[in-house]
Amino acid sequence: MLDHAVEVARRVGLSGLTIGTLAEQAELSKSGLFGHFRSKEALQLQVLEHARTRFEESVARPALRAPRGEPRLRALFDRWLDWDAVPGGCPFVAAATEFDDRPGAVRDRLVQDQRDMFDMIATVFRTGVAERQFRAEADPDQFAQDLYGVLLARHHTLRLLGDERADARARHAFDALIGAVRIKPSD
Amino acid sequence: MLDHAVEVARRVGLSGLTIGTLAEQAELSKSGLFGHFRSKEALQLQVLEHARTRFEESVARPALRAPRGEPRLRALFDRWLDWDAVPGGCPFVAAATEFDDRPGAVRDRLVQDQRDMFDMIATVFRTGVAERQFRAEADPDQFAQDLYGVLLARHHTLRLLGDERADARARHAFDALIGAVRIKPSD
DNA sequence: GCGGTTTCCGTACGGTCGTGCTTTTATGAA
DNA sequence: TTCATAAAAGCACGACCGTACGGAAACCGC
Numbered sequence: 001m002l003d004h005a006v007e008v009a010r011r012v013g014l015s016g017l018t019i020g021t022l023a024e025q026a027e028l029s030k031s032g033l034f035g036h037f038r039s040k041e042a043l044q045l046q047v048l049e050h051a052r053t054r055f056e057e058s059v060a061r062p063a064l065r066a067p068r069g070e071p072r073l074r075a076l077f078d079r080w081l082d083w084d085a086v087p088g089g090c091p092f093v094a095a096a097t098e099f100d101d102r103p104g105a106v107r108d109r110l111v112q113d114q115r116d117m118f119d120m121i122a123t124v125f126r127t128g129v130a131e132r133q134f135r136a137e138a139d140p141d142q143f144a145q146d147l148y149g150v151l152l153a154r155h156h157t158l159r160l161l162g163d164e165r166a167d168a169r170a171r172h173a174f175d176a177l178i179g180a181v182r183i184k185p186s187d
Numbered sequence: 188m189l190d191h192a193v194e195v196a197r198r199v200g201l202s203g204l205t206i207g208t209l210a211e212q213a214e215l216s217k218s219g220l221f222g223h224f225r226s227k228e229a230l231q232l233q234v235l236e237h238a239r240t241r242f243e244e245s246v247a248r249p250a251l252r253a254p255r256g257e258p259r260l261r262a263l264f265d266r267w268l269d270w271d272a273v274p275g276g277c278p279f280v281a282a283a284t285e286f287d288d289r290p291g292a293v294r295d296r297l298v299q300d301q302r303d304m305f306d307m308i309a310t311v312f313r314t315g316v317a318e319r320q321f322r323a324e325a326d327p328d329q330f331a332q333d334l335y336g337v338l339l340a341r342h343h344t345l346r347l348l349g350d351e352r353a354d355a356r357a358r359h360a361f362d363a364l365i366g367a368v369r370i371k372p373s374d
Numbered sequence: 375g376c377g378g379t380t381t382c383c384g385t386a387c388g389g390t391c392g393t394g395c396t397t398t399t400a401t402g403a404a
Numbered sequence: 405t406t407c408a409t410a411a412a413a414g415c416a417c418g419a420c421c422g423t424a425c426g427g428a429a430a431c432c433g434c
Contacts, residue, residue: 011288016202019422031423032382040422088288097284100346101198101275107347114347145356149340153332156339159287160294160301169332176367206392218393219412227392381430390421398413404406 002050010088069133197275256320
C-alpha cells in the first residue's frame with residue numbers, strides 16, 4: 001500500500017497524491033482508505049517515512065557495509081545513482097522543491113530527512129579522513145553539498161533531458177571530487 | 188500580470204498556479220482573466236516564456252558583457268546566485284521537477300529551455316578555451332552539468348535547510364571547478 | 375457463542391478546479 | 405455619434421478534492 005503510494009508520489013508529487021485515485025488503485029473505497037490515515041497530511045508524512053526507510057534499506061545501509069573511505073563513498077554513490085534512476089525519480093527531490101516554501105509538518109519532516117542525509121555523507125567522509133585516505137583539511141560539509149550537487153545535476157539532466165551521457169558525467173564529476181581530497185602517495 | 192504569475196509559480200509551482208487565485212490577485216473576475224489565456228496550459232506556457240525572458244535579461248545577457256573566459260563565467264555564476272535567491276527560488280527548477288514525468292507542451296518547452304541553458308554555459312566555456320584560459324581537453328558539456336550541479340545543490344541547501352553557508356560552499360565549489368580547467372602559467 | 379473493537383463502505387457536504395456560454399461594458403475608427 | 409470590436413463580468417456545469425458520519429462486516433479475546 002505505502003509502497004505504491006511512494007511510487008505515485010514520485011511521479012505526481014506529495015500534493016498531487018490524491019486520496020481518491022490512491023483508493024481506487026488499492027481497490028478500496030475512498031473513505032475506506034481515508035480511515036487508515038486520518039488526514040491527507042498524515043498520509044504525506046507516512047509516505048515520506050516509508051520512502052526514507054526504503055532509502056536506508058537500499059542505499060545507506062548496504063553502502064555502510066563497504067570498507068571505510070573511498071570504497072564506502074563509491075558504494076554510496078553507485079547505489080544512489082540506482083535509487084534516483086527508478087521511474088519517477090527520487091521522491092525527496094520532488095518533495096523538497098515542492099515544499100521548500102510551504103511551512104508545516106511535511107516541510108519540517110523533509111528538512112530533518114535532508115539534514116540527516118547531509119550528515120550521513122559528511123560522516124562517511126570523516127571516517128575516510130580518520131583512515132588517512134582523505135585530506136584532514138577538507139570540509140566534510142562542503143563535500144556533502146558537492147556530492148549532492150553531482151547527484152542533483154544528474155537527476156535533472158537524465159530525467160528532464162533524457163540525456164544518457166548524464167551518468168558518465170556524474171561519475172566523472174564524482175572522480176574529480178574524490179581526486180581533489182584524496183591523499184596521494186606523493187604526499 | 189505575467190510578472191506576478193511568475194512570482195506565484197515560483198512558490199506553488201506551475202500546477203499549483205490556479206486561475207481563480209490569480210484572478211483575484213489581479214482584481215479581475217475568473218472568467219475575465221481566463222479570457223486572456225485560452226487554457227491553463229497556455230497560461231503555463233506564457234509564464235514559462237516570461238520567466239525565460241527575465242532570466243535572459245537579468246542573468247544571461249549582462250554576463251555576456253563581461254570579458255571572455257573566467258570573468259564571464261564568474262559574472263554568469265554570480266548573477267545566477269542572485270536569480271536563484273529570490274523568494275520562491277528559480278521557477279525552472281520547480282517546474283522541471285514537477286513536469287519531468289508529465290508529457291505535454293509544457294514539458295517540451297521546459298526541455299528546450301533547459302537544453303538552451305546548458306548550451307549557453309557550454310558556449311561561454313568554449314570561448315574561454317578559445318582564449319586559451321581553459322584547457323582544450325576539458326569537455327564543455329561536462330562543465331555545464333558540473334556548474335549546474337553546484338547551483339542546484341546551493342538552491343536546495345539554501346531554500347530547504349536555510350543554511351547560510353550554502354553560498355560560501357557554492358563559491359568554493361565554483362572555484363574548484365574553474366581551478367580544475369584553468370591553464371596555469373606553469374603549463 | 376458473545377460483545378467489543380477494528381475495518382471498510384455508502385453517502386453526503388462544502389469547496390475549488392478548469393472551462394464553456396451569454397451579457398454587459400469599454401474602446402476606438404468612421 | 406455611431407457602430408464594430410474587444411475586454412471583462414456573471415453564471416453555470418461537471419468533476420474532483422478532503423473530510424465527516426453512520427452502518428455493515430469481519431475479527432478476536434473471552
